[in-house]
Amino acid sequence: MPNPVLAIQDARVGYGDGAARVQALAGISLSFAPATVTLIMGPSGSGKTTLLSVLGCLLRPDTGHVLIDGQEAGNLSEPERTALRRRHIGFVFQAFRLFRSLNSLQNVLIAAEIAGVADAAMREQARQLLDRLGMSKKLAAKPKALSGGEKQRIAIARALLCKPRIVLADEPTASLDSKAGREISEILQGLAERGGHTVVVVSHDPRWEAFARRTVVLQDGCVVDDRSREL
Amino acid sequence: MRLAWTNIAHDKTRFAVAVLGITGAVFLMVFQGSILLGFLQAASKIIDTTGADLWITGRGVSCFEFPVTIERRIVEIAHSAPGVAETNRICTSQVELRKPDGNQQLVVLVGADERVGDRFPMPRIAGRAAVQPESVMVDESNAALLNLTHYPQAVELNDQRATILGQTSGFGSFLGSPYVFTSYADGARYIHLSPELTMFILVRVSPGSSVEEVRRALQKRLENVDVWTRDDFSRKARLYWITQTGAGGAILMAAMLGFLVGLAIVSQSIYATTMENIEEFATLKAIGASHGFIIRVIVLQSLMCGIAGYVLGVLVTAPVVHAAAASISWVSMPLWLPAVVFLPALLMCVLASVLSIRTALSVEPARVFRA
Secondary structure (H helix, E strand, O other): OOOOOEEEEEEEEEEOOHHHOEEEEEEEEEEEOOOEEEEEEOOOOOOHHHHHHHHOOOOOOOEEEEEEOOEEOOOOOHHHHHHHHHHHEEEEOOOOOOOOOOOHHHHHHHHHHHHOOOOHHHHHHHHHHHHHOOOHHHOOOOHHHOOHHHHHHHHHHHHHOOOOOEEEEEOOOOOOOHHHHHHHHHHHHHHHHOOOOEEEEEOOOHHHHHHOOEEEEEEOOEEEEEEEOOO | OHHHHHHHHHOHHHHHHHHHHHHHHHHHHHHHHHHHHHHHHHHOHHHHHOOOOEEEEEOOOOOOOOOOOEEOHHHHHHHOOOOEEEEEEEEEEEEEEEOOOOOEEEEEEEEEOHHHOOOOOOOEOOOOOOEOOOEEEEEHHHOOOOOOOOOOEEEEEOOEEEEEEEEEOOOOOOOOOOEEEEEHHHHHHHOOOOOOEEOEEEEEEOOOOOHHHHHHHHHHHOOOEEEEEHHHHHHHHHHHHHHOOHHHHHHHHHHHHHHHHHHHHHHHHHHHHHHHOHHHHHHHHHOOOOHHHHHHHHHHHHHHHHHHHHHHHHHHHHHHHHHHOOOOOOOOOOOHHHHHHHHHHHHHHHHHOHHHHHHHHHOOHHHHHOO
């Protein structure tokens, strides 16, 4: 495997105390190579979302390590982890998480505003991204006027604007019909295959396997299957 | 920071509520501030209008309205002191004024020597500097209360004949009893003041003499009275009315209440907006927004409401204060007062956003993965 962009080593996360304690991640170690879509699958409660939260530096593991570009992220302070997310990670959510008062272009540009680089060049870049994702005619539309597939395209554009090396997608097609779902899957696959991004997708949907080079299956916080294939 | 604006513009009703809350608070602060300022100015108006450098008062006298008598001979003692150029006297007391219609009204009579000050109201003969005997002046704001329809008009002061010669302006009483101005001789006669006594002695210092040095010298020479510079006595009078009477305190409290009511309304509004957008704040945190960015969004939302509410509040207050001047003649709203209220209004908005900021910063970013 080429040098991993993202890795966790022996990560453990538990919720609750005493007898009620649940081990969401029970010592997982995984590495994610660039230019690859990795699909994380598993039944509800298997630890998929917790794994994604740890990979995205949104949740600190109880023990173990999180490495981003070789840098240990587990022991960083909260502001440092926030800055790390801003620089290296793009997020795509099942519920899209767009800002309802902003239009499509503004929703994408918010990523640049947060990074403090919202200049004219970035604005042009956001337009080009939206154009590539087939949203050039919906720049001024507010989220409530967009379909689920369109919202997810906006969310993907937002995730990509600041050129992160890692894209983490949580059930990105779960709220979409099959046609829109397929389009979003192809876009995320293209990000990895042509853009060189490390894409990690959490999904229940077995149709995703067709787009992923690697599939990891979790159960009770453990990896029970980890298989790769040529596309 | 477009998000701050679009967030509040998105919910126009909540924005309107916040703006109206601030408008109300600004109105209360400016209006009560106008009353407080006018009250303070009125409380020392007579002192400030004289041309005196120093005021000699009875020991412990705190304001013009509640004097005690002092010996008349102090005038000569003061006059003979080094650095004193001139002395004048003022006496004052409440007296009964019998109106033209026969009804009686309690008034505050002020009798002053002619040279007490150029701006001091004095019943002078038209076109001449001389003071008309047995004559008085009243403030225009009290004309209706005294049932005065024309001048000159005959009245009685403590059962003695007097003529209201005309009216002055800017001396509306804040005590409820109108001021009536006359010469010192007539004033002393109307209030039955003994020739051996007086109430206030006003001193003008010779050119080139130090006011403070003359004050100290007089105070040393006159141990049984107080000697104040005019500004100090003016300050003392204002302080007395604001701290020792319920009136000043009540006005001050109302202005503070305006601030607190506005703070509560704006806090509630901004907090509700924040809670409504709490998922968006979680998203901001997840995608890398720093605490500073989130604080800026919330504070800017607050300040936008604050500026809109402030402008509206001042626009509403100006005509109301103007209208109020018809019944409260001493109310005063100088241009700097709304400008001064701008800062507390902004402070109110920043304080109002504190709770919202705490909530937004404590939201768990990992909740973004919940559908």
